[in-house]
Amino acid sequence: MRELKYDVVVVGGGPAGTAAASRAGELGLSVALVENREVLGGVPLQCVHTGFGVHVFGEDLTGTEFIQRLIDRLEGLDVDVMLRAYVHSIEAADGWKSLNVVSPSGVARLRARAVIYAAGARERSLFEIGVTGGRPDGVYTAGEAQALMDLYGVMPGRSIVIIGSGDVGLIVARRLALEGAQVKAVVEIMPYPGGSMRNVVTCLHDFSIPLYLRHAVLRIMGARRVEKVVVARVGEDLRPVPGTEFEVECDTVIIAAGLRPNVRLLEDVGVAIDPATGGPVVNEYLETSIPGVFAAGNALVINDLVDYAVEQGELAAEGAHTFIERGIPRRGWKRVARGRNVRLAVPHYVSGERDVVIYARVRQPERRVVVQVPEAGWRLPQMGVRPPEMLRLELTRELLARAAGGAITLEVKPLE
C-alpha cells in the first residue's frame, strides 16, 4: 500500500476544507486535500443564487462564483488535491494520524501530523421527520431538487409541496416558481420559519407562495407518482390536532428539513460529539477531543453563511499550525455554558488567553434582548434574535481574562 506523509490532511473539499487547505498551505505546511466527488466545491457548486461572500470578499456573489474564487486560492500552494478519494477510516494512535483512502489510483495510507475534518453535512430525510404514507416517485430533498434544476437543467415537477422551511427549501421554492412550477405550500411545523427572513420575503412573499406555520405533512399519497399530501395543524406539543386535516394535490414533494453534520468518521475514532450541534466538541482552536484532529464548516456546526464555514476552515488551519509548531495548551480551559435561550454554542472551550469568535443559535425567536456573558461583563443588545440566524460573537482576550472560574455562560435575556 502507498504511504504518503503530510503535515496536514484535510477531509472534504467544500468551502471549509478548501479554505483550510489554502490557509495551511499559506502557513508553509504540506497539505493533502481529500474530496470524494469529482470536483472541489461542495454545496456552493449548486447554489446559483447570490448572498455568498459578503464577509469574506466584501462582495455579494453567487455560490458558484464564490467557490471558484476559493478554489483559485489553492494555486501555487503546496497542496495535493485528491479527487474521487474516499476516506475509509481515520486512526489516531499517538503522534501521527493515519487516513485510509480509496481512490481510482488505489488504496493509500496518508500519514499526517494533524487532520482537519470538513466533511460537511447531509440533509435530513423523510424518515427523520415522521412523514408516513406511500413512497411514490416525486419525493426529493431540497438539495437534490436544486442540483437537478441548476446543475442539470431538469425540472423535478410542476406542482410542488415543500416540507420544512429551511433556507435551501426557500431558495428552491423561488427557483421553481421562476421556472413556472406552482409551489402550492411550504409546510413548517414550528411557529416560525426555518430559514432567514430575507429568504422568506424574497423567495416566498415575492412569488405569493403560501407558508403554513404550525402545520405538518402527515402522509404522502400516490400510486406511482405523488398525487397529494395530507396536512394538519399541530398543537403546542407539535402533534397533529384531530379534525384539522386537509389535502393538497401535487406531483412533487420536497424535503427541506435542515442538515445534520457528517460525523461518522469522527465518531468511529472516538471524538466526543455535542448532541446540541450534532458535531464534535471543540476548543477555540477548533480542535476536537482528540489532540491534532480539528473540525470546520458544516461538519462542526450547521452554518447559515458560507463565510462562517470559510472562517472556521482558516481557524482550524491556524490551529493545526500551532499544534504542529509548538503544541496546544492542555490545561486551564473554560467551558462555554449555554444559559437562557441558547440552543448551541461553538467552540465549547476557551482559554481566556486569545480573542475568540463564538457561533451560537437561540432556542426561540425573541425581540429586544441582550446577548451576554456575565462572567466577563460583556453585553450585546440586539433588536431581535431568531433560531435560523446564527449569532457570531467576538469576545476579546481582555474581556475573557476577567472571567474567573472554570466556565463562562452565554445567555440571552430580555432587555429591561
Next chain:
Amino acid sequence: MSERELTCIICPAACTLRVTVTPDGRLEVRGAGCRRGVEYARLEVLEPRRVVVTVVKVRNGELPVVSVKTSRPVPKNLIREIMRATAELELEAPVEMGQVVARDICGVDLIATRRVRHVKDIN
C-alpha cells in the same frame, strides 16, 4: 390611501412594517424599530428590485445548463419577462465565468456565473 404590510429583512428582528401612501404622495412607515427599516420600506414600496438568477441551455457542454445572473438588480415587475427571454437562449460551450452571454434583456446584461467547458476539453 393604501396600506401595505412588509417584513423588514435588514436584521433578525424582522419588524412588521406598515407603509401608507398619504393622499399627497408621501410615505408613512410605522412599526420600524430603526431608521434602516424606514429606508428599506421606502425602497420596497417605491422601487423594488432584485438580481435575477437562473440557468441557460448550453450545447456541447460538460453540463447541459450554465448559471447566469443579471448584471444589476432589475425592477420586480420585469422578472417574468427576463425569465421568458432566458428560456429562449441557447449557448455553445465553452462558457467562461463572468462572460456576458446576452446583452440588453430589459435593459440589463446576462452574466455567466459558472464555467462550462466543451465536452471535448474534458479529460
